[in-house]
Amino acid sequence: MTSAADLDVFEAHRALLVAHAYRMLGDLGRAEDMVQDAWLRWSGRHVHVESPRAYLVTLVTRLCINDLDSAKTRREESRSDRLPEPVDLDEGGIGRVEVSDRISMAFLVVLQRLTPAERAVLLLREVFDFDYADIARLVGKSEAACRKLLERARQHVTEEKRLFSASADEHRRLLAAFTEAAAEGNIDAIVAMLAEDAVMVTDGGAEGRREGGIRNLQAPLAGAARIAAFVTATARSMDLDTEVHELNGQPALVFYHEHAPFAALLLAIANGRIHRVFFHADLERLRYLGPRRDA
Numbered sequence: 531m532t533s534a535a536d537l538d539v540f541e542a543h544r545a546l547l548v549a550h551a552y553r554m555l556g557d558l559g560r561a562e563d564m565v566q567d568a569w570l571r572w573s574g575r576h577v578h579v580e581s582p583r584a585y586l587v588t589l590v591t592r593l594c595i596n597d598l599d600s601a602k603t604r605r606e607e608s609r610s611d612r613l614p615e616p617v618d619l620d621e622g623g624i625g626r627v628e629v630s631d632r633i634s635m636a637f638l639v640v641l642q643r644l645t646p647a648e649r650a651v652l653l654l655r656e657v658f659d660f661d662y663a664d665i666a667r668l669v670g671k672s673e674a675a676c677r678k679l680l681e682r683a684r685q686h687v688t689e690e691k692r693l694f695s696a697s698a699d700e701h702r703r704l705l706a707a708f709t710e711a712a713a714e715g716n717i718d719a720i721v722a723m724l725a726e727d728a729v730m731v732t733d734g735g736a737e738g739r740r741e742g743g744i745r746n747l748q749a750p751l752a753g754a755a756r757i758a759a760f761v762t763a764t765a766r767s768m769d770l771d772t773e774v775h776e777l778n779g780q781p782a783l784v785f786y787h788e789h790a791p792f793a794a795l796l797l798a799i800a801n802g803r804i805h806r807v808f809f810h811a812d813l814e815r816l817r818y819l820g821p822r823r824d825a
Contacts, residue, residue: 536572536573537573539582540569540572540573540582540586543582543583543586544565545624546583546587547565547568547586547587547590548561548562548565548624549624549633550587550590550591550653550657550658551564551565551590551593551594552615552617552624552633553632553633553638553641553649553653554590554591554594554595554598554641554646554649554650554653555594555597555598556613556614556615556638556641556642557614557615557815558615558617558818559615559817560597561594564590564593564594564597565590567593568586568589568590568593571589572585572586572589583658584658584660584664587654587658587660588664588668591650591653591654591668592668594646594650595646595647595650595669598646598649599646606736607642609736610748610749610750611731611732611733611734611747611748611749611750612642612733613635613639613731613733613808613810614635614638614639614641614642615810615815615818616635616777616778616782616794616796616808616810616815616816616818616819617777617778617818617819618775618776618777618818618819618820619633619776619778619779620820632657633778633779634693634694634778634779634780634798635777635778635780635796635798635808636690636693636694636798636806637687637690637694638778639690639731639798639806639808640686640687640690641653643686644682644683644686645679647669647671647679648679648680648682648683648686649683650665650668650669651665651669651676651679651680651683652679652680652683652684652687654668655680662676662677692800692801692805693798693799693800693805693806695800696780696798696799696800698780698781700799700802701780701781701797701799702774702781704723704797704799704802704804705774705781705782705783705795705797706774707719707723708720708723708797708804709772709783709795711723712761712762712764712765713765715762715765715766716762717755717758717759717762718758720754720757720758720761720762721754721755721758723803723804724754724757724758724803724804724805724807725754725800725803725804725805726753726754727752727753727754727805728752728753728754728757728803728804728805728806728807729750729751729752729757729805729806729807730747730750730751730752730757730760730761730806730807730808730809731747731750731751731806731807731808731809732747732751732809732810732811733808733809733810733811733812733815734811734812735811735812735813735814735815747760757807761807768785770785770786770787770792770793771785771786771787771822772784772785772786773786773822773823775794775819775820777794777796777819778796780796780797782794782795782796782797783795784819784820784822786822789822791813791816791817791819791822792811792813792816793809793810793811793816794809794810794816794819795807795808795809795810796808796810
C-alpha cells in the first residue's frame with residue numbers, strides 16, 4: 531500500500547520529472563504518461579531507495595527510451611517537419627523548474643536530432659550530473675561508449691548554442707517586428723530581420739494541414755527570401771486573432787480561431803537576427819498553449 535510519504539516524495543519531484551520526460555520526447559502528453567507510469571513503479575517498489583531523485587529520474591529515462599524505440603514513435607520522429615510540442619510552462623505543469631535555455635524550442639529541436647541514447651546521456655550528465663557508471667547501466671552501454679555519445683551530443687548542441695541565449699526583450703522586439711511586417715506584406719522588412727541561411731519549419735501533423743489555399747510546408751524551407759515570400763503569402767490568406775504568450779520560456783505568438791488555439795509561432799534568435807522560424811499547426815498538439823486571455 532502506498533504511504534503518504536511516498537506520495538509526498540513523488541509529488542515533490544513531479545515537475546522535474548515531467549520536464550525531463552518532455553525534453554526526451556518533445557511531447558507533453560506522452561511525458562505525463564511516462565511520469566504516471568513511473569509513479570506506479572515507484573509506489574509498487576520493493577526496494578529501499580537512498581536517493582529518490584536519482585531513482586525517479588532513472589525510471590523516467592528508461593521509460594522514455596523504451597517509448598522512443600517503439601515503431602510508431604520512430605516513424606513520427608523521422609518526419610522532416612516534426613517539431614516538439616509547444617507548451618506554456620505553467621499550463622503544462624512544468625512551472626519554473628527549468629531555465630529557459632534547457633526548455634527552449636531551439637534546444638528541443640536539437641535534442642530531437644539526437645538518438646534516444648544520445649539524448650539520455652546528454653541530459654543525465656549535463657542536467658542531473660549522473661556519473662558515467664550509472665549512465666552506462668541505464669542505457670546498456672560501456673562507460674567509454676557513453677563518453678563518445680556525450681561527445682557527439684555536445685557537438686550538435688554547440689553548433690546551435692547561439693540560438694539558446696537571446697533575451698526575452700530581444701524576442702519580443704523581433705517577434706513584434708516580424709508579425710507586423712508579415713501583416714503588411716513587407717517582404718523586404720522580413721528579409722532584413724532574417725539571417726541569410728534562416729530555416730523555417732511548419733508542423734501540421736502527420737496528415738498535414740490545409741487552410742484555404744495554404745498548405746503547411748512538408749519540409750523545412752531555407753533562405754531568407756523564400757521564407758519571407760511564404761510568410762507574407764500565408765498572412766494575406768488568414769484572418770485570426772493573436773496574442774503574445776510565453777511558450778517554452780520565451781515570448782511567442784499564438785493564433786486563435788473562435789477562441790480556440792489555431793497555431794503558434796516561435797523564433798530562434800542570435801546576434802539580432804532570426805535564424806529559425808517554428809510554426810506549429812498540428813491542432814492535436816496545441817492544447818498546452820494556454821487560454822486566450824480576453825476570451
